[in-house]
Amino acid sequence: MRHFRFVAALCAALCLFAAAPARAAVNVVTTLPDLAAITKAVGGDLVQVQSMALGSQDPHRVDAKPSLALALRNADLLISVGLDLEIGWLPNLQTGSRNPRIQVGNPGFLNASQFVRLLEIPATKVDRSEGDVHPGGNPHYLYDPRQGAAVARGIAERLAQLDAKNAATYRANAAKLTAELDAARVGWEKRLAGLRGAPIIAFHRTTAYLADWLGFEPIAFLEPKPGIPPNPSHVAGVLVLGRQRKARMVLIESYYNDREAKMLAGMMPAPLVILHGGTDFRAGETYVQHINELVGNLEKGLTGGKGG
Amino acid sequence: MSSVFVRLHGAFIAVSIAALFSAAPASAQQTPPLPPDAGVPESSEAGADAGTPEEVPPGLTPEEMAEIEKAFGGNTQQGVPASTSSAPDSTPGGGLPLSIPGGTSGTNFLDMSFILDLAAAAFTSKEPLQGGAHDPTRNGFNLQQLELSIGSVVDPYFRFDANIVYSQFGVEIEEAYGTTLALPGSLQVRAGQFLTRFGRLNATHPHAWDFVDQPFAMSRVFGAEGNRGLGVEVSWLTPLPWYVELTGSLTDATGEATARSFLGASNDRVLSPLDLQATGVLKQFFALSDDLSLMWGLSAATGPNPTGYRNRTDVFGTDVYLRYRPITEASNTLVTLQVEALYRRRQVPDDVLTDINTYAQLAWRFSQRWAAAARYELGTPAKGEGGEVALDPLDPEWTKNRDRLSANLTFWPTEFSRLRVQAARDRARWRDEADYSVFLALELVTGAHGAHAF
Numbered sequence: 001m002r003h004f005r006f007v008a009a010l011c012a013a014l015c016l017f018a019a020a021p022a023r024a025a026v027n028v029v030t031t032l033p034d035l036a037a038i039t040k041a042v043g044g045d046l047v048q049v050q051s052m053a054l055g056s057q058d059p060h061r062v063d064a065k066p067s068l069a070l071a072l073r074n075a076d077l078l079i080s081v082g083l084d085l086e087i088g089w090l091p092n093l094q095t096g097s098r099n100p101r102i103q104v105g106n107p108g109f110l111n112a113s114q115f116v117r118l119l120e121i122p123a124t125k126v127d128r129s130e131g132d133v134h135p136g137g138n139p140h141y142l143y144d145p146r147q148g149a150a151v152a153r154g155i156a157e158r159l160a161q162l163d164a165k166n167a168a169t170y171r172a173n174a175a176k177l178t179a180e181l182d183a184a185r186v187g188w189e190k191r192l193a194g195l196r197g198a199p200i201i202a203f204h205r206t207t208a209y210l211a212d213w214l215g216f217e218p219i220a221f222l223e224p225k226p227g228i229p230p231n232p233s234h235v236a237g238v239l240v241l242g243r244q245r246k247a248r249m250v251l252i253e254s255y256y257n258d259r260e261a262k263m264l265a266g267m268m269p270a271p272l273v274i275l276h277g278g279t280d281f282r283a284g285e286t287y288v289q290h291i292n293e294l295v296g297n298l299e300k301g302l303t304g305g306k307g308g
Numbered sequence: 309m310s311s312v313f314v315r316l317h318g319a320f321i322a323v324s325i326a327a328l329f330s331a332a333p334a335s336a337q338q339t340p341p342l343p344p345d346a347g348v349p350e351s352s353e354a355g356a357d358a359g360t361p362e363e364v365p366p367g368l369t370p371e372e373m374a375e376i377e378k379a380f381g382g383n384t385q386q387g388v389p390a391s392t393s394s395a396p397d398s399t400p401g402g403g404l405p406l407s408i409p410g411g412t413s414g415t416n417f418l419d420m421s422f423i424l425d426l427a428a429a430a431f432t433s434k435e436p437l438q439g440g441a442h443d444p445t446r447n448g449f450n451l452q453q454l455e456l457s458i459g460s461v462v463d464p465y466f467r468f469d470a471n472i473v474y475s476q477f478g479v480e481i482e483e484a485y486g487t488t489l490a491l492p493g494s495l496q497v498r499a500g501q502f503l504t505r506f507g508r509l510n511a512t513h514p515h516a517w518d519f520v521d522q523p524f525a526m527s528r529v530f531g532a533e534g535n536r537g538l539g540v541e542v543s544w545l546t547p548l549p550w551y552v553e554l555t556g557s558l559t560d561a562t563g564e565a566t567a568r569s570f571l572g573a574s575n576d577r578v579l580s581p582l583d584l585q586a587t588g589v590l591k592q593f594f595a596l597s598d599d600l601s602l603m604w605g606l607s608a609a610t611g612p613n614p615t616g617y618r619n620r621t622d623v624f625g626t627d628v629y630l631r632y633r634p635i636t637e638a639s640n641t642l643v644t645l646q647v648e649a650l651y652r653r654r655q656v657p658d659d660v661l662t663d664i665n666t667y668a669q670l671a672w673r674f675s676q677r678w679a680a681a682a683r684y685e686l687g688t689p690a691k692g693e694g695g696e697v698a699l700d701p702l703d704p705e706w707t708k709n710r711d712r713l714s715a716n717l718t719f720w721p722t723e724f725s726r727l728r729v730q731a732a733r734d735r736a737r738w739r740d741e742a743d744y745s746v747f748l749a750l751e752l753v754t755g756a757h758g759a760h761a762f
Contacts, residue, residue, distance in 0.1 A: 128724060
């Protein structure tokens with residue numbers, strides 16, 4: 001009898017846990033916090049959003065922690081950046097989640113890159129002698145608020161498809177976010193007008209969309225090839241070029257080791273601008289605030305102060 | 309293949325209905341975002357739920373839904389491909405409702421990669437005690453393996469994975485299995501030839517190893533190739549709030565290199581399920597903090613052994629994997645501690661033999677490209693019921709403890725290539741002196757970028 005009671009209690013506990021995520025809201029998991037912040041802006045209280053990676057993490061190198069598979073198990077929608085950015089860690093988690101809804105090809109999986117005007121799509125056949133190239137195009141598109149707005153609209157459409165009852169709200173929220181970004185962009189572009197045409201050195205090939213938006217010119221990268229750590233001869237070459245072209249700043253994401261970038265900035269000399277790679281979604285930061293912070297750091301670099 | 313479908317009958321009722329409703333929206337996803345006024349009629353019956361495919365979709369009354377369900381009640385094969393024998397359509401998308409976005413070429417049907425492991429080795433011993441099939445085993449150059457790794461989604465219900473290993477003089481199907489993708493209840497089934505999930509290291513391939521060779525615990529207890537077999541495996545991700553995965557598998561118990569503590573090389577006919585190897589694994593994961601994670605596993609395997617009628621072998625194991633990787637700030641540091649212990653119990657005529665094999669390894673990646681690792685292994689001789697050292701029918705020379713200490717340094721030019729130098733001191737106490745070895749190993753990975761397991 002005692003046995004039976006224990007089993008009954010266990011069953012009840014299990015049912016409780018199973019029932020706990022009973023969804024009043026659409027359960028969305030995104031790979032990166034920028035996507036989470038955008039989804040939250042679009043979904044509001046109608047969605048429950050979780051990001052797999054932190055903003056402080058290198059999105060290329062995220063550990064496929066089993067707890068992430070757990071998050072995916074109950075997800076109604078998985079949103080990824082795509083373009084092979086998450087290829088090293090997402091597929092196993094998708095399979096391991098045992099959640100058919102979020103498998104590639106199902107409505108519960110959304111590759112956000114389809115909404116973006118992609119840059120740096122290799123025109124020729126690529127191989128890995130060129131480093132860690134993304135054959136589908138550069139995946140760091142969320143630095144550009146215009147692309148962020150496009151992604152927001154795409155996410156709204158997918159949420160509308162999954163939760164048709166609230167379709168109008170999602171679309172309205174996406175329109176609101178777009179308007180907010182458009183309005184803020186006027187100010188941002190004015191503040192960073194000095195960047196137009198400015199030569200800039202970056203660490204990794206993450207600047208394509210930022211450059212496209214703000215009009216600066218990335219003249220060199222500290223990584224000799226994407227994913228290959230800097231070496232002395234390459235850094236020396238970058239230094240020479242940077243001095244020659246009078247590079248305005250050195251850009252690096254906070255998730256990279258900034259030793260070489262710091263040294264280069266000091267020797268050139270040029271301001272070192274550290275960009276937060278992602279929105280601090282966990283702390284409640286919004287996408288607009290994230291871009292605003294990014295603009296602030298670039299502005300500080302532009303006016304000679306040290307960003308970061 | 310059709311028998312599999314019959315067995316999964318129940319699941320496919322749900323799955324096929326889900327597929328029916330997911331098919332239409334899936335094709336819409338390829339088109340650019342709809343105009344904002346492409347409103348879907350609102351329905352009061354749609355419920356507060358998030359419209360998962362299983363539920364009544366918006367715009368349908370429950371009665372209509374019931375009618376559709378009734379229509380499909382008699383024919384569950386709807387929505388399921390009639391036959392998998394037809395070759396996959398070679399045109400991208402192929403008119404199927406499902407195509408794979410992200411694949412730039414559009415033909416993302418098969419992820420293939422080749423992994424080449426080479427090693428130059430030097431041993432002080434004439435007969436090194438290297439038990440693993442992928443271990444360097446002789447002085448000079450060794451081809452550890454050339455592995456062809458293939459993976460692909462078969463259809464909305466299965467994915468396929470295979471690891472085919474080419475040695476210098478032959479080809480071997482190391483793994484080839486299907487994994488279900490759409491079973492309800494957080495269940496997943498694997499069927500085919502696969503490495504069992506016993507412990508931590510067993511299910512992995514040399515590419516994922518922190519050392520050039522495998523711990524002797526694996527080759528001594530399971531065989532040179534590790535524990536694997538043809539069979540079926542069911543795993544369940546429990547609904548508990550932390551990660552708890554239960555796995556059970558039945559595999560054939562034969563194979564000198566894959567199940568040597570069980571039937572091994574003997575080829576007895578399977579007369580009942582008891583003549584197969586049964587494996588049960590409980591895996592738990594704890595995210596102790598952003599930076600620190602712990603994986604803990606308990607495993608057990610049982611199966612017949614050929615020493616006598618109804619004699620059995622049981623292996624019990626536990627594995628702990630502690631991983632420290634700072635992610636809240638820029639860092640390349642990765643420290644892992646991995647410990648695994650196997651307790652083996654074998655019934656032999658007039659006795660029960662027990663022994664323990666264990667290893668502990670610590671790896672420290674201190675920069676993007678460099679890591680160092682050290683490993684200690686211990687294996688005790690088989691002891692009888694009285695506690696005295698007994699004759700081990702599999703390793704008759706193993707009459708005393710054996711321990712081995714290995715240390716290595718690894719350099720990754722990129723994540724696709726790896727150079728590793730490793731030295732070891734192998735002290736098998738039944739031998740007169742310790743054996744020393746040095747390896748220099750090169751690994752090259754080409755082809756699709758595989759996903760890394762945790």
